[in-house]
Every structure is written in C-alpha cells, then in structure tokens.
Amino acid sequence: MYLLVILIPLLSAVGSGLGGRYLGRRGAGLLASVWVIVSCLLSFVLCYEILINGPTVYIDLGRWIESDLLITNFGLQFDTVTAVMLIVVTTISGLVHIYSTSYMREDPHLYMREDPHLPRFMSYLSLFTFFMLVLVTSNNYVQLFIGWEGVGLCSYLLINFWFTRIQANKAAIKAMLINRIGDIGLMLAIILIWIKFGVLDYCSLFSTLYPSSACTWICILLTIGAIGKSAQLGLHTWLPDAMEGPTPVSALIHAATMVTAGVFLIIRSAPLFDHSPTATIIVGLVGSLTAFFAATVGLVQSDIKKVIAYSTCSQLGYMVMACGTYSCISSLYHLLTHAFFKALLFLGAGSIIHALLDEQDLRKMGGIIRGLPLTYILMLIGSLSLAGFPYLSGFYSKDLILELTYNSYCLISIYWLASITAFLTAFYSFRLIYLSFVSKPNLTRISAQHLQEADWNLLGPLLVLGVGSILVGYIAQNMVFAPGVRPLPLVPTIVSLAPVIMSVTGILLVFILRPYIIYYITRPSIYGFLFYAWEFNQIANYYIGSTVWKFGHTISYRTIDRGILEILGPTGIARFLVDRTKELSSLQSGLLFNYALIILVGAAIALKCLIVN
Amino acid sequence: MSYLILSIVILLIGILGIILNRSNLIIMLMCVELVLLASTILLLFESRVFYTLLGQIFAIMILTVAAAESAIGLAIMVNYYRLRGTIAVRALNLLRG
Numbered sequence: 001m002y003l004l005v006i007l008i009p010l011l012s013a014v015g016s017g018l019g020g021r022y023l024g025r026r027g028a029g030l031l032a033s034v035w036v037i038v039s040c041l042l043s044f045v046l047c048y049e050i051l052i053n054g055p056t057v058y059i060d061l062g063r064w065i066e067s068d069l070l071i072t073n074f075g076l077q078f079d080t081v082t083a084v085m086l087i088v089v090t091t092i093s094g095l096v097h098i099y100s101t102s103y104m105r106e107d108p109h110l111y112m113r114e115d116p117h118l119p120r121f122m123s124y125l126s127l128f129t130f131f132m133l134v135l136v137t138s139n140n141y142v143q144l145f146i147g148w149e150g151v152g153l154c155s156y157l158l159i160n161f162w163f164t165r166i167q168a169n170k171a172a173i174k175a176m177l178i179n180r181i182g183d184i185g186l187m188l189a190i191i192l193i194w195i196k197f198g199v200l201d202y203c204s205l206f207s208t209l210y211p212s213s214a215c216t217w218i219c220i221l222l223t224i225g226a227i228g229k230s231a232q233l234g235l236h237t238w239l240p241d242a243m244e245g246p247t248p249v250s251a252l253i254h255a256a257t258m259v260t261a262g263v264f265l266i267i268r269s270a271p272l273f274d275h276s277p278t279a280t281i282i283v284g285l286v287g288s289l290t291a292f293f294a295a296t297v298g299l300v301q302s303d304i305k306k307v308i309a310y311s312t313c314s315q316l317g318y319m320v321m322a323c324g325t326y327s328c329i330s331s332l333y334h335l336l337t338h339a340f341f342k343a344l345l346f347l348g349a350g351s352i353i354h355a356l357l358d359e360q361d362l363r364k365m366g367g368i369i370r371g372l373p374l375t376y377i378l379m380l381i382g383s384l385s386l387a388g389f390p391y392l393s394g395f396y397s398k399d400l401i402l403e404l405t406y407n408s409y410c411l412i413s414i415y416w417l418a419s420i421t422a423f424l425t426a427f428y429s430f431r432l433i434y435l436s437f438v439s440k441p442n443l444t445r446i447s448a449q450h451l452q453e454a455d456w457n458l459l460g461p462l463l464v465l466g467v468g469s470i471l472v473g474y475i476a477q478n479m480v481f482a483p484g485v486r487p488l489p490l491v492p493t494i495v496s497l498a499p500v501i502m503s504v505t506g507i508l509l510v511f512i513l514r515p516y517i518i519y520y521i522t523r524p525s526i527y528g529f530l531f532y533a534w535e536f537n538q539i540a541n542y543y544i545g546s547t548v549w550k551f552g553h554t555i556s557y558r559t560i561d562r563g564i565l566e567i568l569g570p571t572g573i574a575r576f577l578v579d580r581t582k583e584l585s586s587l588q589s590g591l592l593f594n595y596a597l598i599i600l601v602g603a604a605i606a607l608k609c610l611i612v613n
Numbered sequence: 614m615s616y617l618i619l620s621i622v623i624l625l626i627g628i629l630g631i632i633l634n635r636s637n638l639i640i641m642l643m644c645v646e647l648v649l650l651a652s653t654i655l656l657l658f659e660s661r662v663f664y665t666l667l668g669q670i671f672a673i674m675i676l677t678v679a680a681a682e683s684a685i686g687l688a689i690m691v692n693y694y695r696l697r698g699t700i701a702v703r704a705l706n707l708l709r710g
Contacts (some may be wrong), residue, residue, distance in 0.1 A: 590706030592641065596631045 013126035020119025028119035029101035067304020077139035094462035102457035182228015189221035219279030230262025247350030291317030295424035367441030369452030387426035393473025426506025
C-alpha cells in the first residue's frame, strides 16, 4: 500500500500519456482523476497509520549507487512530515485532476470546443504528482533530488502547456532556469554532506551530526535550494510569470505543492539547521523579507492570478520564516493549511476566469457576485482563511507562527515584518474580493450575459477545498502536533491578539479605501514601483541578464570561441600553411637568372655541408 | 698559380654573367661557354701541375661537349626566336610556381 500511493500516479501518467489517443479526452480525464483519487484515499489510510498510531515506516527498495565511498539505496521513509505532505499532495492533486476535466475546455456556451490535448495535460499532472511523492517519501538526499528535478521538469511542461503562446514558452524557460540556480545550491549541499559525513540517507546523517562550520555551509546551500524552489526573495521572479500556465496548474504547482518542496527541504533538514544558528537566522530573515516584499507587491497587482501568486510567495515566506525560528513543525502546519486555502483561491480564480471568458484583469471585473454566488462564498472562505480570520484554518497556523517569531531569541525585526505582512495579506485578499465580486460591474456585455456557474466537476473540488479550508487547521492541530510535542509560545496578551487585530483592520481598510484601490500605473511612483514588483525583473534583466548575455557574446563567443581558439586552431593553422607554401612556390619565379642564383646558392650550401662533414 | 686565379676569375665572371644577365639569352649562352672554358683551363692547369694526362683528356672531352652544347643551345634559341620573336631572358617567364 505504501508503494501503491506513489506508483498509482505514475501508472496514471503513463496510461493517459501513452494511451491518450485510445482513451479519448473523457476517458483520459476519468482514468487520471479516478486513479489519483484512489492514491489520495490510500494516503489517507496511510496517514491514519502514521499520524495516529505513530510509527515511522522505512521501506528498502534496493541498491542504487554502490561504491566503496558512497552507498545509496532506493528507499522510502514515512514519518510525520511525509504523512502531512502526502495528504497535501494527493488531495490537492486529486481535486485539481477533477477540476481540470471541466476547466480545460473553451467556453461551452459560445462554441463547444474542447481542448484536444487533455490527455497530455492529465498525464503531466499525474507525472507531477508522482515526482512530488518521490520527493516527499525518499529516505535520502539523492532520491529527493530525483523528485526535486522531476517537479521542475513537470513545472516546465505544464507552464508551457499551451506551447503556441510565446509568453508561456518564455515563462516556462524562466521557471526552469531560475529553479536551476537553486538546484545547484542543493547539489552542492548534497556533495558537501557526502564529503563531510559520508552518508546521504536521513537516518544515518542525522544520527552522526556534530556542530561544525561545514554544517553552516551545508545549511546555507540548502537554503539557496529552497530559495529557488520556494520562490524566496531574489529568485522569486519565476513564480508570478508561471501564471502563464492554465489555472489548475497554478493551483497545483505554484500554490500547493511544488513551491512547498523548498520548505519541505528545510523541514526535512531540520536537524542540520539545529546545528547551525547562523543559517537559521539567514533562513528567518529571507523568509520574513520575502513575506513582506510579496505582500506589498500583492497590494497593487491588477491580474487576479498574480495577486494570488504573490500571496503564495508571501505565505511561503511565512513558512520559511517559521523554519528560521527553530520550529519547523509549525512551518509544516502552515504548509498544510496553506495548501488548502491557496488551492481554493486559485481554483476559485479559475472559476471566475472561466465564467468571464478568460478575462483575468481585476479592473475588468466587478459585480459578479450576482452570477457566481457559490464561487463568491468559497472565495470568501479562502480569503478569510488567508487573512487569518479567527477559527479558519489560516488563523491557527499563522497565529502560531507570529507568536513563535515574537518568542524567538534571534531577531525581533522578523516579528514586525511578519505582523505587517499579516495586515497587508488581509488587505490584498479583500481587495481581490472587492474588485472582482463587490464593486461596480466593469464587464464586457458578452461576458455579463454568459455569467453563470460552471458544472459540478469544477465546483465540487472547490466545495471540498472550502470545507478543508475551514476545518483542516483545527483538525490538524492535534494530528501534526502530537500531544505534548507542541511548543507553547509564551507571549503577552497583546501579541497573541495582534494577528486578529491586524487582519480585521486590513479587511476593514479595504472598504474605507475603496475609491483609491485602483490607480494609474506610472513608472516613477510608489504605485508603479510596487506594481512592477520592486523592479526586481528590471534590475535582474539589466544588470545580470544583459551583462551575462553580453559577456557570453563578446567574451565567450567572439573572443574565445571564434577568436583565440579559432586562430590557434583550424583557421589559423590552415591559413599559416597556405601562406607559407605560397611564399615557397613564389621562389619559382619563371626567371632563368633567379633559377641560376638558387642553384648556385644551393650548390654552395651543399658544398659547405660536405666540407663541414 | 696565376692560371688558377685566372680560371677562377673567368669561372666567376661566367657565373655572375648567368645570374646578373637579364636581357639577352645569347649572353647567357656565352657565359656558359665561359664557365666551360674556365673549367677547361683549370683541368689543363691541373694536368700540368700533377703531370697527368687525365686532365688533358677531360679538356678535350669538355671542348667536344661544349661545342655540341652550344650547337644545340643555339638551335633551341633560333627555334625559340622563330616562335616568340624575341630572345630576351625577361620574356622567358611562362612557367612560374
């Protein structure tokens, strides 16, 4: 059963990928959805065993790399962290599979045309799920790296799903490349672990740890890996661009699962981080800065998916920040609740986009509460949960993280950044609700006429996620934190109340600031600065991208490749030989007296040689 | 001794004549004759000094060869003149490398 959870998505990917043309659109959708749901149910059973009954299961699948210096097995490890990740991955993935069968077709009211590539889409989704499961269940770093690269690959394939669009291609390449930067960090960390400790599987590694400077370096490199994958400050630019993919992809990959891989890496390596206070502080700072940065940018975005993308970035910052307070388990908790409400928000946004005939601009929405009441309620639940409204799932985890940061013994600035972020989060999530559902209608006539809820394949997953967003936080409180293990932060009353105050203020502020929410985007202004995401892309393109590009063209290509190497190599040698032989042959000038001279000189030299010898 | 110097001077004049001559093919032929003459004188001198007949035999043979050579050379030159209308050495540059 433990193996089945992982293998079923793979079978589903192979089945709908290779047999898609025989199964047809409907068949592939059905096959993939049912299989992933089966995997999801299995993972629930499995979580019951692991979380409630409390064993850790190790499965050895056989030898992989065998040499004297390094022995790596294929192996699975199911513990609390894995169990929580399993729930997240399989549940969200199963729901997204169902959702996609309805979403991935063009508007049914205007012209009945279905996406002909649905089997391919389903195959990629299942493959993604498989790689994510490999990532979370592996018992060593090398096998984790398979999953790590696999989800990167699937992210490329899925962002690029509509491959005829140039923007989608560019976004996919960007996602792949920026992820690679982080992957190099992870790879170096793995190599360093191997050099220092000689083992790569978690059990042996974590039992042989000792504090050393190598630990710090390993942790910093692991953090770089997490920064790339989890879209932390510096390498975050791929995440908003990845919204070029279809909405279910954004929900699955860029909200609930793939981006959490970076956080998962830190949580998994928690014992390593325990030995390195420096790296832990760095993690905390990076996380809090990311949370703050993304929240400010989220305030002013006009694309509905980008708002949610930046909120994902911000919440990932929260998770990473929680790891920076020596409380990885609370990070895991937030990861779990976040997966539910963020998937809900993304799929809800997909429902809106679907109903508005692929309109993503918040400024061209408004007033669709009349046409989409159910979506409105679900989006409201998602947004309240994201804003940390009391008794919804986001509240439990976010409140815990805020109290932990207040209590942490390192930097109090992390707490302030996190609190401001909580306020901003509430503001932008209700700005989204207000602009899309409540404000004055700003739709085109044709989309206003066709405004209606989609079918149940699309709404069903939303309902499940809505229930999840309400309940998961409460239910998981005692499941994730086994009784007695949970850290109890001791904080003043005002600090424990602060998150609630912040979020309620943020929500209310939206309705006070109503007329000023949309503003004209001009470059030299604070609004423009925030809209263009603190100009990170411009800076990266101008200072890094174009410099590297120019270096590559002038130095590597023109100077070295076509210059030095070419002159020392083929062209230079050939030209040299040809020139010399031309000079030699021009000695034979056709003039008799020259011949006579040469004969004489030759005879003299020969004579000289003879005499000398 | 003076014979030796004389013959070597004549030899050098002949060789320099071949090398430095840029105008006329006849001069070149004459220079070749000079070179042969110088070598003949050298051989005769050598036969006188060493009291051998071999040098004189060779001298007679060289005279014969020189006669034959100048006859053939002149014949080639005449033919060449008929063909090209000139015997300037400068014009003999049809074959170049």
